[in-house]
Amino acid sequence: MEKIGVGYAYVSDIEKKYVNEALDASRLSQGKMVHRFEKQFAELHSQKYGIACNSGTSALHVGLEALKEKYGVKEDSDAEVLVPAITFIATSNAVMHAGLKPVFVDVDPVTYNINPAEIEKKITAKTIGIIPVHTFGQPCDMDPIMEVAEKHHLWVMEDCAEAHFATYKGKKVGSFGEIAAFSTYVAHTITTGIGGVITTNDRQMMEISRSLIAHGRACTCEVCLASDPTKVCPLRMQTEMDKRFMMVRMGYSYRVGELEGALGLGQLENRDIIMGNRKKNARYLTEHLQDLQEYLQLPAAPDYVDHSYMMYPIVIRKGSSFKREELTHYLEKCNIETRPMLPLLNQPIYKELFGDIEDEYPVAKWIDHNGFYVGCHHGLSKAQLDVIIDSMHKFLAEK
Template identity: 30%
Template structure:
């Protein structure tokens, strides 16, 4: 080798290392550094290896850009008009337009959106509402708040949604409504649910609190049933801190919902008016102007963020589906868009040398990948028995219906029990990262799978 050739190679080597160091120093795009940051054969962080990522580098949530987001909010704050007025109406119209629905009513939170919708379909003491067991407590507490009886329909094990094949067996003369929940932002099988509801003359209230802009057959969820309910709590894909909305194409129903949330005053009554005369027993669930201003700012980027989440979720699924013991979600064929408030998969510990889910989550967290086990079983929680022991329930239902042991027996959901023991979640903000970030998540799982025996041994010490 000539001295000149050796010198050129040394120059290239030296400057390549310098360039790599410079990229790291200035925060090079993760796509350029992914291969260097982690390899499939690297030692897991929990065993002393380098973490795949750091929690601090995941996209922050909620997002707030002072330059674009604060103008209207500051105008509202300086106006002194903070209770419901024109900005709330503007937000309601914008949200209805985004969904392609006639009417939207903003309320204080998603839970009370559900309470309002149930109450204004006149579902009350003595009635039954079909609900899935894999959902947040608010779905069931809203039913109980109206004095009705939740009846649990087990899930489809691959989609995590209410299984339509199990619905009709749960219908009784007391059944008034089906409340599918598009849990995790993954739509339920609305075609079959609506067909069953029509056959049995039942109301369908969609709990779309986690499913902003998700679609079935290109129709937004929340607009397919007789009414839909959304949440704008801080973790949601449209975050306002707290907030919710009821949507429907039924004007008479929406008028009633407005009255219910405004002390029972007639629809169209001015906020704060005391002389209109209430025409129903209502409550106060009104939205504020500054909440609406925040919502309008967030809504401007929701569609683009939903597209990013969908693209990253689809890619991440493709990267982890062949790892033994990792079983990602499935979508129904009718789903044309999912919201991915959460990215879920099932963890089969037998494919990880018997490594427990808790130990897997700990190892994954050590890699800098935030994760959780999700919901525990809902249908057997003590709050249901406590509600059944109240005077109201004892006066509305026969004693045998309030026997909690019998109730639990009738409402067994074995598929849900298994899912609650296997599920793993990633939060929606992680899906706003890069394709390389999704590679890092997959690589972290691969590292844990490859070293599962050693991690298992460590977890026992």
């Protein structure tokens, strides 16, 4: 039997058509496809600007560097950024890549997202911002987060890597903070293979981000970025040095090319199939695993959020007579792929960097040791979902 994986790339004729168009145009670096993808992606998340880049981690890093520039944060400021104690390691790594200090905040035991009630306890005179992470497609409780941010004059950058198109009280994730970072890595919902997108409504943030992903270029207009030989940027020759090749900040090489843009465009056209099937599959799993709730905590979303179900997270309840590994090993033997649920504070590298701090975060600790996820992606058939459901029932019947 084919493995029931956690991720899936749906490549339809639409993606193939756009990729072939890009190949036929003989332009592989950034061009029209990338710009169309960025524009559509941003619009679909209620934002003016989208900047495609080569990973979700780059998107986070650039977002942080842009915020630092906008607010004049000095390199040696010891500034602190609040991040949830449960997230993929890239969130807090990006804070360190930007020379800032991540300060962890415990998470909510039901949504697994940053717990707004814990945020204020972690704010110090050095705190400059908050990164709420919408884990697994479940939007964070944004009202109290925005309230506390406003009260303490902190910026908010949303990590939407796992939550394309999710909404909170009717508003798209990515449209609450000043800037947002998405990943389009293959296990995520809309994919370009590997990649990411920065979104923002702020023109200054867009210009800094565009410059940063392209070595720190002075001019980030579409003509210069796409090196369109048929057009000339009006600013190009206004200075002694051609503006296209003038570097004004320490930048990176985080761009993507036309093939990624073409894939992304196709995926956006298929978004209703992708998102619709995921939600349907997650609902089916919840419906048929309900009777195991005594042992397994299933995802639960309040009715004011639209969860985009990147994965299907499960946490073994306290007091259960079996360990997570017994269940996940059993599922793996049944050909069902499982992954631990975003362990962070107990990662060897974080223990080395931050010490043994897990006990200070009781909810995160419970999840680190008892949480895992299975797939609910758009490629799963009803028969495969039934294998997941039956295997969990069989395992628990033997306990």
